[in-house]
Amino acid sequence: MARITRIRAMATVTLAAGVLLAAARMSEAQDAAKDDGAAKMPTADEIVRRANHTAYYQGGNGSARVTMSIYDAEGNKRTRELTILRRNWPDEDEVDDEMFTGDQRFYVYFYRPPDVNKMSFLVWKHPQPGKNDDRWLYVPDLNLVRRISSTDKRTSFVGSHYYYEDVSGRSPQLDTHELLADESTGKYYVLKSTPKDIEANKTVKFASYKTWVHKDTYLPIQTSYYDEDGTEYRRYQVRAANVVKTDAQGNEVSYPTATASRMKDLKTGGYTDLEYTDVEYNLADLVKSVFEQRSLKNPPREHLD
């Protein structure tokens, strides 16, 4: 017991440090956004770093309830309801400062549809090039913990139009980023990203992608994927967002967060809508042990409802 208590205390301390750091970064980002006159246009890599942070790494941890509506080309709808828990690994203050490319862990619990009820999914994300994520799936009917192959990060996440990579984040190090100055607007930085190693990324399927990053918040609002002919064939778009305020030891931090998004396959017309409700950051009790294999068979009930 004593050991557990100590771990909890440590986790709280490091978490708090992470929160403070995040707060500092956040205000720094906002200042930068406000000040950047002609002389202070951020570099492409700087924008990518902040956008990646905003989209995937805010806070030491986070939790959200997700409703997924999958529409096929014929308009048939299928749904998924799940909770996603996330924790930066190691804690955020230890994450490499240059790029937010540190490890993260995700725990996903499924409520619906009935055939996946009580299924859970654990991902240890290793975004560094050349490394594959560790993934486990728990099948409750068989009481079976399966290990899942993760060579293909661009495979559909639970049958939706989102790929695993879209949910957990593609490593910025895999691509070369270019700021399209003439396409950037008063609201957006427009970035063009091209895979560094086409041969190594044979399975990527896109020639490049463009991201519209909101200047004030660094939240990526749209990502369009283009094939070799320059035709846009896949589009991610944020449909609603919210600035989530979190109190961290007396300091209020604000995390701009997408609360509704759509991924559309422009070739077939099929798309998936994601809605995030109950988005929370910096939960003191979202401790490390939640992201261990034990949670697959023993769901962290206090984080599910």
Place this chain on the structure above:
Amino acid sequence: MLLAVAACAAFGADGAPDLPAGLAPQTRPAASESPSGPAVPDGLVADEASDGGPALPSGLDGDATSDVRADADAERATFPLEVTGFVEFRGSVRTQHDPGQRQASLGETRLQLELQEYVEGLTFTVRTDLLYDAVGERQAIDLERGRGWLDLREASVAFDPADWMSVKFGRQILTWGTGDLLFLNDMFPKDWQSFFVGRDVEYLKAPSDAVKISIFTDPLNADVVFTPRFDPDRFIQGRRISYYNATLGRIVGRGNAVTANVPDAWFRDAEWALRLWRNVGGVELAGYGYWGRWKSPAGQDAGGRATFPRLNVYGASVRGQLGGGIANAEAAYYVSREDRSGSNPLVDNSQFRLLVGYERDLPEIARDLTVGVQYYLEWMMDHSRYERTLPAGVPAAEQDRHVLTVRLTKKLMNQNLILSLFTYYSPSDEDAYLRPRVTYKIDDHWTVEAGGNVFVGSHDHTFFGQFRRNTNVYAALRYAF
């Protein structure tokens, strides 16, 4: 609508940074052109005032909340769902005549109900199947063997006495080990009859009546399972699946069902299973121990009844990433305690079992395509003594039984259509077992499935060869709720 307008206004007034000279907006990106497909919902009206780029989503102007809400939100699922389950119709039929069996192997309607309640730190779970089977003989309910119109799959209570400990008490499904449809250290009961006859793979696992205590610590995790009364496999008895009877020297069916002497004394016929495990940087290491009995018949008593002699199993496994896929290896040493020397013809000999497996998805070939291969060895100890003491006329098992398995899975149509083929092939036994399967999820509730259980073999007495008259095809329709 208003929110979006307000949002735009807010951003205009807020004075988004002016673009530096020479960076004035030129052409609107393709993304902002009127989107094809579904209508843009309220709150996301096209941003006419925009100087390019996608319309800014609602909610980025401070406290405005998202106005895009799922209708599902109104009746969202709770944790856990109060009652879940399914209704299923499933039939299977032999593709050849078997003089010892009916032509149909399965014709059942099944209702599964699961209830989970969480009260004061205790999780109560009951999962039970009610079934009507047109093929089987009418049988009284036998919860141990899963006979009759009620099959209680789970009736358990779980709680965490400490942060580092979980306890689950009662009827439950238990699984561990790294094999894919091959079991070395998983000594929990299996239902081979269900597996072969065309039921859902869920039914390969039969429930245990046990206490499971899990302990989680940094250096090592432990699971201890105590089963106070021996829970055998729901083994092949000849009632639905014909098998090779060594005494009679031929394949027999319903007329020669196995009579078994199942040890059933509380505590005296108890089983203990232990797993010690830890994860080292994504590599899962585990050690196993089992103290109990052979789970399926592994001997005969003087009266010709099948017996379950005492057995200890010691093993280990490792599983981790390798070359973009998942590799696993597992070994187990089966100590047949009632025949340690291997010279008792009425009790199975000790064995060494080994498994090596590899699974990977193949994006190079196709999306959502996964291939898994396994090599499995069952090495009989003291084979020469076994041969020496084998009764005349009984065909001898090989010393080494080699089995190769291949699993191919391809998902199509947003993963709603799943094609899979699992194949066991034994070069030493010259037999094989194929499990082709097609599943289609019609919507969130309805699933239709068809498949087969194909046994091929040149000999009557080998593991899969003995089942060749049971080759069947099946179809099922399920409504889940």
